[in-house]
Amino acid sequence: MLVIVAPGQGAQTPGFLGPWLEDPTFAARFDWLATVAGLDLAHYGTEADAETIRDTRIAQPLLVATGLVAALELFPHPADAFSQIGAVAGHSVGEIAAAAGARVITAEQAMVLVRERGRAMADAAAVTPTGMTAVLGGDRAEVLGALDRHGLTPANDNGPGQIVAAGTTEQLAALAADPPTKARLMPLSVAGAFHTHHMEPAVGHLAALARSVSTHDPRTRVISNRDGQVVHDGRDVLARLVGQIASPVRWDLCLETMEDLGVTGILEMPPAGTLTGIARRALKGVETFALKTPDQLDDARAFCAKHGESSEMETAPTWRMVVSPGKGTFHVAGAARDGDLLAPGTVIGEVASSRDRTGVTAPHGGQVVEWLVEDGDLVSPGQPLLRLHPQGAAS
16 A cells, blocks of 8 residues: 655755756746746745745745656656555645645646645734744653643644644743653744644635635545545545644644555655654554655656555546545444435444544435445445445535
8 A cells, every 4th residue: 555645844955856857847847837836936946045945935835846746757647646546645735735646636726725825824924923843752641731731732743752832932932941751842943833723814815715726536545634534525625725724733643544544655755754754653664765856766666566556536427436534433324324315415424433433424415326335344544435426516
């Protein structure tokens, strides 16, 4: 099982794009996406210093454009990718690249959204002096208790021993003066308290734009930052991309879902290294590949061929599938079990796990073709549950 991941803000380093732009095809595709964003991204990726590319308005479009064009280098025939990719995920802004890679939105839509996301988040960060600090090590419960005591948000939960606190500079100073036992604090070079309530104004701006964005259901599993669930409705993917701006990144739950899926290989798109490093610590025995430069492409393709298998989630033109959002036991809803025609938004059942119970809906509705599971079956993330002939979409 192959999972492709896209890094978030902070992965960029001065000059990282230089080797990639030596390829004329890459350079032309990159120039197109930079034109859509209205930014000289080639300059920022090759000549700008660390402080310049730290700017949220620059870093976010730079990362998404790089990931999308590098994906075309990795898979020269994009349709072939879905015979290998079992799932995709992105950390923070990397989710936009992951969504476009899964064909939920186009590359051009992704660039407009990430441009506006970066601008709106920078504007929101300018209202109050805020920041983020990584809390490394320590007892998890004690770390979370310390954050709560000082009014901070665990904005990124990246797995064992790495939680990122976010809040005002005063709150972060109080944490520094009263740190959790056996934990090391590392202030991050970011321009605000991302993934907290401080970003709510940016959510409103993106939500207004998203109403005019057309979507498609993903061609492979998309693992959501919000809760680690597999999402297979394009509109839900987009809604989560918007809401995630002011919600914590639960990368720990994304890793749990990858493990539930039986992941054997994780490939990180450029600028790579951060997420594969986390994966090596959290998922013992899973092979990783950090794609940093184009001279690694042949080895990266061999890695994908070694671990690749189809997600079995491609949507045929004449029917849609409803899939499980996570691992657990599926319980069929009585009304869905007894009906032949389901209205858009019908609850078809729920998936119960040791952590929670998650309702499953048929967002588009339609004629029941066949149930692919039975009541009480154990299901995995993204497993098809029901096949429908579409009859219209939920409003």
